Amino acid sequence: EKFRDNEISRNGGEYSLEIKKKNRMFSNSISLGKSPYSQLDLAFWVYGMRMDKEDDVTFRYKFDSQDKFKFKIKLSWGKEMKNEEWNQVRLKIEVPNEAESVSLLFIGNMNAVNERVYVDDIRLLGELLSQSPSNSPSFSIYPSVPPSKYPSLYPSFVPSELPSEFPSMPPSQRPSLLPTAMPDNLVVIYEDDFEKSSGSFPEKFRDNEVSRNGGEYSLGIKEKNQMFSNSISLGESPYSQLDLAFWVYGMRMDKEDDVTFRYKFDSQDKFKFKIKLSWGKEMKNEEWNQVRLKIEVPNEAESVSLLFIGNMNAVNERVYVDDIRLLGQLVAS
Numbered sequence: 416e417k418f419r420d421n422e423i424s425r426n427g428g429e430y431s432l433e434i435k436k437k438n439r440m441f442s443n444s445i446s447l448g449k450s451p452y453s454q455l456d457l458a459f460w461v462y463g464m465r466m467d468k469e470d471d472v473t474f475r476y477k478f479d480s481q482d483k484f485k486f487k488i489k490l491s492w493g494k495e496m497k498n499e500e501w502n503q504v505r506l507k508i509e510v511p512n513e514a515e516s517v518s519l520l521f522i523g524n525m526n527a528v529n530e531r532v533y534v535d536d537i538r539l540l541g542e543l544l545s546q547s548p549s550n551s552p553s554f555s556i557y558p559s560v561p562p563s564k565y566p567s568l569y570p571s572f573v574p575s576e577l578p579s580e581f582p583s584m585p586p587s588q589r590p591s592l593l594p595t596a597m598p599d600n601l602v603v604i605y606e607d608d609f610e611k612s613s614g615s616f617p618e619k620f621r622d623n624e625v626s627r628n629g630g631e632y633s634l635g636i637k638e639k640n641q642m643f644s645n646s647i648s649l650g651e652s653p654y655s656q657l658d659l660a661f662w663v664y665g666m667r668m669d670k671e672d673d674v675t676f677r678y679k680f681d682s683q684d685k686f687k688f689k690i691k692l693s694w695g696k697e698m699k700n701e702e703w704n705q706v707r708l709k710i711e712v713p714n715e716a717e718s719v720s721l722l723f724i725g726n727m728n729a730v731n732e733r734v735y736v737d738d739i740r741l742l743g744q745l746v747a748s
Contacts, residue, residue, distance in 0.1 A: 423533050425460050425501050431535035434472055434523040442519040445539065447510070452541035454629065455508040455517065459537040460501045461490060463530075468493030470525045472532050474506070478514040486625050489701050501535070509629045510541075600747070601658065605647050606740040609633055615644045615721075625735050627662050627703050633737035636674060636725040644721040647741065649712070654743035657710040657719065661739040662703045663692060665732075670695030672727045674734050676708070680716040692734075703737070712743075 418440045420433035434440050461472065471491045475484035487506060496502050508517075517539075523532060607614040609621055609632045620642050622635030636642050663674065673693045677686035689708060698704050710719075719741075725734060 420533065422531070423462060423464075425462070425535040428535070431462070431533040432521075434521055434532040434534065436523060436525040436528055436530060438523040440521040440523070440534075444516040444518050446516050447514060447541065451544040452510045452514075453544045454510055454542050456505070456540040456542065457508060457519075457537075458503065458505045458540075460503050460535050461496065462501050462533040462535070463492050463496055463498045464532075465527070465530045466492035466496070466498055466525065466532065467530075470530055472524065473522045474504075475520040475522065476508060477518050477520075478511055479516055483623075484518070484520045485623060491701070507629050509631065511631070600745045602654075602743045602745065604649060604657070604741045604743045606738075608738050615647050616642070617645070622735065624733070625664055625666070627664070627737040630737070633664070633735040634723075636723055636734040636736065638725060638727040638730050638732060640725040642723040642725070642736075646718040646720050648718050649716060649743065653746040654712045654716075655746045656712055656744045658707070658742040658744060659710060659721075659739075660705065660707045660742075662705050662737050663698065664703050664735040664737070665694050665698055665700045666734075667729070667732045668694035668698070668700055668727065668734065669732075672732055674726065675724045676706075677722040677724065678710060679720050679722075680713055681718055686720070686722045 418432045418434075419430050421430050422433065424431045432440060463470075468491070471489050473489045474487050476487060477484045487508065488504070490496050490502075490504065492498060519537075521532075521534060525532075605615060607616070608628075608630055609616070609626075610630050612618050612621060616634055620634045620636075621632050623632050624635060626633045634642060665672075670693070673691050675691045676689050678689060679686045689710065690706070692698050692704075692706065694700060721739075723734075723736060727734075
């Protein structure tokens, strides 16, 4: 009740929710009932007043009694959000197995006491498990029974053609970074979305703060952190070069910060420098940036190791790496 405000409301109503400077606006636990949902489809509207480019609101969520709220999106004014008008936000959230409830959290980050953000017309849908994306019905979880004159954000059954922020499929079935129909001379050597702990990167680097395509995990790089893979076997195929693709996501990175990528083959003593990723230049904060690299393979190389090195100047700056895919180009016969 303490978050309700009658300053402004959408569609001729009387009330909305108000977020003030440094305000944390959280929901009570919302029951998911007994239906087995594969993902949630959350929609809401936001309205900013006197917000500038230094201001933002972040949205987080958690399931059941998880300790931490997980970051989902940062809404920035002067960029995608506009002042003095209602902006719709729509998000996809993957549901863990046997989850029974979800909690929502909005955090204001404004630098003046008269800056405000209002949230209205929240609707949470659940997509049932074991349905094909083309005919999977989505049922309203919250509000459970919309008022009779309440204009719906969605039809009661969400059409399959509605645009989605993320694919409505588990990580194992996500679209590939590279085309599935690859040339005959390209072979998949290694790929990982880090949803399982048995990959080539040690468990200690996995992080559930942010993940691409609605997953739960990625790899986290902190200040002065060296994040290395175990040795990745190249098998017995003679490759002339490797084609490496991955995605990176920066949080609070500035123009003084960067991450370098290095690699080495077999038991070479030193990792070889390949690229430096700089923020405020080619890399952008709060969004996924794809990186694709070509690496020449020495004769008779049997394995490769990957290394990411963080060079940040503050403890709260982070870079996340997700959806790594390594291809090998066969030597021409």
